[in-house]
Amino acid sequence: MLAKLKKRAGLVVLGAYGLFLLLWLAQAVFFFVGDHARTERTLPLSGAALENLVLQPDGSYLSMGIDPQLVFDGLDEKVRLVKLEATFERAPGEMELFYAQKPGQGFWQGRRVIGVPGVDGSVLYALPPGRYAALRLDAGTAGDNRIAITAVTLNPRLPAAHYFVPSLRTVGAFLLVPALACCVFYTIIEVLQKLPKNPARRAKKAPRETE
């Protein structure tokens, strides 16, 4: 078996890339179907509690510190994606979304996701699929920043391309992960080949193991 793998190293590498592609396609289909089965809803901004943010007369928000937050409480729905459509006067810094799955549960570092910016400037947050009671949107880390928020949408309907056109991250992972998996695979093979091949030695060892 190992000798066959030795001869067909190219096939193994190809197989690793094929497997990665298949797994990626499977998860894309899974998320596409799952996301389209959920209900899309736009959260009313008036219902958000503001921390370190001040609503301006023109409807935009001004961040007053380095931790501006919008807290949406009293939710009870299944969410996987959250989309923030906003423009920032200054570089916003890190965009995070904290979540709580039970009412009254606090927000902490272990329950947060980092936003992925889209080409149109919107930010998409992918939560672990589940039911959520509250969300805290940290609109960057820049103080004195004017933020114009257009909408915060739960479970936005994203085009199929979002799922089936690979992102730069996917391309990077596609280049590296199967190749690294092959490295691990061949390291294991090196170890396996070291194991005793002589049936007589195996037979001697076997009774000792059964004792």
Next chain:
Amino acid sequence: MMSMVTPFLALAALLAVALAYASLGVASALAPLCAVGSVVLWFTLGGCCDLLAPAGYVFYAAAALCAAWFIWRHAVKKMPLPRLGFGFGFFVVAACAFILLLGLRQPMFMNWDEFSFWGTAAKLTKLSGQLYTTAPIGWAWAATQNPALIVFGYFFQFFGGAFCEWQVYAAYDVLQLAALAAVLAPVERRWPVALPLSLIGLLAPYFFTQRGVATVLSPAWMDSYADTPMAFLFAAVLAAYYAGRVATPPPDEKRPASLLPPARPPTGHGPQVLRWLPVFLAAATLTLTKDIALVPALVAVAVIFADRLFAWPKVAPRFGARIKAAALGGGLSLAAVVLPFLGWSAYLGLAAGVDRAASAGGVRQIGLFQLPFTFLAELFSPDKSERFLAVLGGMAQRMASERISMLGSPLRMLVLIAVLLLGAALLSKSRVQRRRCLWFGVGTALGFLAYFCIIAISYIYIMRPEQMFEGYERYIYPYFMAWFLLAALLFGISATGAAGRWRTALGQGAALALCAVVAGRCVQLVPPSMALLDVHPSASADRHIFQKQVLALRHRLPQSGKTFIVSSGDSGLRWFMYCYEMLPWQVDYSFGGGELVRRTLQPDGTTEKHELTADEWADYLLENACTTVLLDEVDEGFRQRYGALFSDGLAAYDEEKTQLYGVVAGAGDVRLEPLWLEG
């Protein structure tokens, strides 16, 4: 998308030259580094002769000839193609990916020194077609920094019309990738080791510059500073040396055939000089990267010398003959370091009137070559100055407390490097490799001591007291980064040449584990939106606002003259940003901007301050052909002292807005008339 053509054209020229080198017999993984070194040396020479643009045309023409020669040699003459290994492939794929990614994201300069020197020098060189040392800038430009990166950036956007910031990043990334490909050269035949090592190299800039969770954009791979390129090039010099001299274990007939191809030296088929060429070119490029790069370059030479003398027996069997061989190899490598350094110093003396031997700059004005002796004299003297003790004590303390990588303090990194070298020595059955690890460890440890002392020297004798320990991590991490990469490389070399399958598996497994640790820490601390991969479009919003403001301002400027900038309380960043954005228009920021204080260095080393009167400032404006004054930020003290010079008495001044005044010389007096108000 058109802006992507220029860097890809430069990459194509670089690849044509690299292929020509490979065709001549240079190891393919080292060929991109040779091409980069050729570009740097050629353009530096061209710049020093004030023939930068002609040098560019000649180089691109030579690259086209190289491509034609390569095709003729291998397609027409049917000579065997050079073997292009993992390192070369890695360089091509990674360079294309980085250029594409940077072209899509278009990051902009964000950091202090990019405006104070690195970015401004790159822009000045591109716009003027002259080396930044002599190009007109309009103020006392401290243009003594070494030119390697700047001329390489110029080469990358040679055919472009306007200056483009992301192309500077692309150029420097390609230079670093060429160095990284060279680091992979000794292990490229065994990809289960080469692949993890390449990933470690790609993540190393994050690993050493992002010490906590990233909440702002990480500058790794989007940085025009010379620190990371210096680290990569330092590693590349020694890797290029090791690549031609990989120690293999003694043949063991009982050893079963390995599943993977045996590790073989990746040297080409050319003469001996082609084994040394990448070392010389990399050493010369390293020396020309940054002032302090002279130290790692000399350390690399010392390690090569020790390796040839004590570790590599194939040079000559007798010790006496080995001394000669070591002196020859080490001497030539030393020449590759010293000649560019002296050449650049001589050029600075001629072109900029800077005598580096007479003064290394800073508060004490001590000569460059005198500095180490002054330091040593004080070190062994019983009467050490308070500052001397404070600097050395503070730096020693920081070895254990300061974070210089994602793993923590320099001491922790030292332990990791020692473990890697010990592992490399134990894994290999080759005595040569074991001796090499030993001498590498000894050489680089002593080298670190020298590097440490040089940083201490700059804190004691060159920088101002208030600048003590400023940028400590930035100065110290490049050495550790190169050290770490080289230790990992030596470990990889041992793993590829390890005798016995257990050792091979252990070596490969350990290389993968190290890669997993580095990758794991990077994933943990750097979210993709804070890295090049997913840069938020608004990451450069501040710069866009500032650019817009300066563009509006430039339309109001007269045809000739200079603009004097007043920015009270500015740390210097606003001034440097103005200077950068307004190029080629010249600006003036004498007397500290808003302070308007003339400082004179006294013989006892203290500084005397003299506050300029309104008349003195007015005279200065006239004498220095300042036609406009830009008020960026003005405090109450400025208003009271100089308000009388302004025709409106600064009555309309709004601290939220930038204002431009024209300098009008009247009969015996100077008036400042309002020209433009922001918004």
